[in-house]
Amino acid sequence: MQQVLSYLKPYRKWMIVAWALMLIELLVELWQPLLMEKIIDDGVMAKNLSVVWTWGAVMLGASLLSFAAGIANSFAASYVGQEYGFAIRKHLFEKIQSFSFANLERFPTASLITRMTNDVTQIQNMVFMSLRIALRAPLLVVFGVVMSFAVHVQLALVLAVAVPMLVMFLLWMMKKAVISFSLVQQTLDRVNSVMRENLAGMRLIKAWMRGTYEQERFIKANETLMKRTISVLRLVETITPVLLFVMNMAIIVILFIGRIDIQAGSITAGQVVAIVNYTTRITSALSMFAFITMAFSRAKASSGRIADVLSVEVDIEDDKQACNKAVEQGEVRFENVSFRYPNSRVLVLKDVSFVVRPHETVAILGATGSGKSTLLQLIPRLYDPVDGRVMIDGIDIRQMKQEQLRASIRFVPQEVLLFSGTIAENIRFGNEHASMEEMIQAAKHAQIHDTIMKFPNGYETMIGQKGVNLSGGQKQRLSIARALVGMPKILLLDDSTSALDLKTEAKLLKELKWYTCTTFIVTQKIQTAMEADTIFLLDDGKLLAKGSHDELLEKSELYRKIVASQLGKKGHECYDRDIEPWQLRDKSSKQKTT
Ligand SMILES: Nc1ncnc2c1ncn2[C@@H]1O[C@H](COP(=O)(O)OP(=O)(O)OP(=O)(O)O)[C@@H](O)[C@H]1O
Numbered sequence: 001m002q003q004v005l006s007y008l009k010p011y012r013k014w015m016i017v018a019w020a021l022m023l024i025e026l027l028v029e030l031w032q033p034l035l036m037e038k039i040i041d042d043g044v045m046a047k048n049l050s051v052v053w054t055w056g057a058v059m060l061g062a063s064l065l066s067f068a069a070g071i072a073n074s075f076a077a078s079y080v081g082q083e084y085g086f087a088i089r090k091h092l093f094e095k096i097q098s099f100s101f102a103n104l105e106r107f108p109t110a111s112l113i114t115r116m117t118n119d120v121t122q123i124q125n126m127v128f129m130s131l132r133i134a135l136r137a138p139l140l141v142v143f144g145v146v147m148s149f150a151v152h153v154q155l156a157l158v159l160a161v162a163v164p165m166l167v168m169f170l171l172w173m174m175k176k177a178v179i180s181f182s183l184v185q186q187t188l189d190r191v192n193s194v195m196r197e198n199l200a201g202m203r204l205i206k207a208w209m210r211g212t213y214e215q216e217r218f219i220k221a222n223e224t225l226m227k228r229t230i231s232v233l234r235l236v237e238t239i240t241p242v243l244l245f246v247m248n249m250a251i252i253v254i255l256f257i258g259r260i261d262i263q264a265g266s267i268t269a270g271q272v273v274a275i276v277n278y279t280t281r282i283t284s285a286l287s288m289f290a291f292i293t294m295a296f297s298r299a300k301a302s303s304g305r306i307a308d309v310l311s312v313e314v315d316i317e318d319d320k321q322a323c324n325k326a327v328e329q330g331e332v333r334f335e336n337v338s339f340r341y342p343n344s345r346v347l348v349l350k351d352v353s354f355v356v357r358p359h360e361t362v363a364i365l366g367a368t369g370s371g372k373s374t375l376l377q378l379i380p381r382l383y384d385p386v387d388g389r390v391m392i393d394g395i396d397i398r399q400m401k402q403e404q405l406r407a408s409i410r411f412v413p414q415e416v417l418l419f420s421g422t423i424a425e426n427i428r429f430g431n432e433h434a435s436m437e438e439m440i441q442a443a444k445h446a447q448i449h450d451t452i453m454k455f456p457n458g459y460e461t462m463i464g465q466k467g468v469n470l471s472g473g474q475k476q477r478l479s480i481a482r483a484l485v486g487m488p489k490i491l492l493l494d495d496s497t498s499a500l501d502l503k504t505e506a507k508l509l510k511e512l513k514w515y516t517c518t519t520f521i522v523t524q525k526i527q528t529a530m531e532a533d534t535i536f537l538l539d540d541g542k543l544l545a546k547g548s549h550d551e552l553l554e555k556s557e558l559y560r561k562i563v564a565s566q567l568g569k570k571g572h573e574c575y576d577r578d579i580e581p582w583q584l585r586d587k588s589s590k591q592k593t594t
Pocket residue numbers: 105341342343344348366367368369370371372373374375414
């Protein structure tokens with residue numbers, strides 16, 4: 001809570017103003033029963049109309065002052081609440097942006113969204129309440145009892161018994177409510193997560209007719225949320241009836257004793273009315289506790305969840321002495337690199353060592369799950385190895401500024417992610433300063449320019465969320481264009497040409513030679529690998545073999561098997577470099593069918 005509340009510091013002045021206004025309201029409220037006492041005893045009972053008029057006017061003026069202070073306090077409280085919410089959301093967003101992949105994996109996306117929206121709103125509400133009623137209510141209770149003693153000690157004793165009992169009861173309820181509200185919040189996360197998965201996978205759900213299953217999943221999550229919310233509301237809703245019962249009993253006792261004392265002449269009617277008035281004001285202040293309890297319990301649960309995000313130690317940060325040098329050559333060296341994902345004990349890369357010279361093209365082949373994507377992700381330092389080191393241009397990348405490192409690398413992940421916006425905006429995501437010519441050039445090299453020109457609005461064509469209105473191959477080529485426009489020193493293509501036909505892919509790979517960058521291409525296709533200068537053969541996280549196509553045919557049994565399984569030919573026949581790779585596939589498939 002303390003960490004989250006520390007963001008209130010810049011609004012201290014406004015908070016003081018709000019509390020000062022609240023104090024004016026409180027003072028008027030505490031003064032009013034005394035004014036009533038005066039009007040009743042010196043005016044009504046003494047039949048002195050001028051006292052009634054004079055003190056009635058004072059009471060009216062005090063009420064107007066309290067009303068104005070209340071409105072001004074509301075404005076100040078809303079201002080602080082909104083500004084504070086804005087600041088926390090901003091800090092949360094910045095913190096999440098600084099997360100490494102490993103940090104991100106700790107929090108489900110839906111949970112981060114709930115924390116940034118619903119949890120921040122809960123804290124905002126608490127701040128508003130703290131400035132508006134949360135402090136006023138307890139002060140009113142304490143000073144209400146004190147003032148009652150000032151009016152009449154014997155009658156005030158009734159309040160001195162009832163109020164502490166109720167306060168104890170409220171504290172006990174608050175403790176229980178905090179636990180229940182944190183459960184509600186977790187269930188809300190679950191509902192958000194089911195909804196998010198459902199919306200993201202709607203096409204698959206419809207195509208596979210899994211609507212009923214999804215509906216049941218949602219109903220289950222929604223039902224749990226409803227039940228938990230009802231149970232916590234029931235808890236909180238018992239507060240007001242208990243409160244009213246005890247305070248009404250207190251009023252009956254005060255009136256009973258008051259009647260006897262009036263007859264005995266030890267108290268005036270005005271004093272009894274004043275004490276009853278304090279009692280009703282204390283009751284209303286205590287009943288605010290139900291709302292305050294609710295708001296504080298929710299805010300406590302929410303602040304814990306927000307603090308969880310804010311206090312995450314970002315595990316990939318720039319070293320203080322990190323060099324601020326851009327990548328110049330693009331030489332990539334792995335020295336005995338081993339890696340396991342933070343949430344796993346299994347080594348995914350095992351003692352991998354290699355050097356890739358600047359401007360060389362490397363194809364990475366290997367079975368699914370052999371660690372190809374993982375190897376690529378270590379180059380822009382999305383994760384740090386558990387052993388060994390990754391070096392670029394002779395510098396350990398942990399000694400480089402991440403901004404410099406990543407500015408020179410363009411990573412095209414396996415799963416294409418496009419943003420809603422125009423095609424031009426999506427390509428410029430790779431280089432916001434790219435001119436139209438540079439953009440077209442990148443699109444041409446990525447073999448997507450002609451397709452774009454066929455769209456009625458060309459480069460201004462709007463792309464739907466995640467590129468829904470594009471084919472798989474179009475999306476892949478667009479994401480490659482986006483990488484090329486950044487003129488990278490190191491280009492990482494993670495199976496990014498899998499949806500392309502062999503002819504288009506071969507053209508694209510040829511155009512890549514125009515770029516003076518070191519290129520890593522993860523692929524499952526032997527024809528793609530054959531285009532590279534060097535092929536890495538990964539097997540179960542180990543770099544089993546490396547070399548050119550010819551060298552691997554000679555020295556690797558596994559490579560020969562892959563070649564034979566894909567091309568339907570004996571390895572040595574693939575030496576025939578007059579045949580374009582896509583022709584090789586066509587030829588082999590024809591052979592198979594004849
Ligand atoms: N974020 C992660 N957390 C834990 N384990 C992971 C994570 N990502 C991948 N793995 C595991 O690491 C291993 C290597 O995965 P990787 O994605 O690098 O394989 P790959 O060779 O690229 O596979 P594919 O060809 O299917 O894409 C797999 O066993 C996978 O289950």
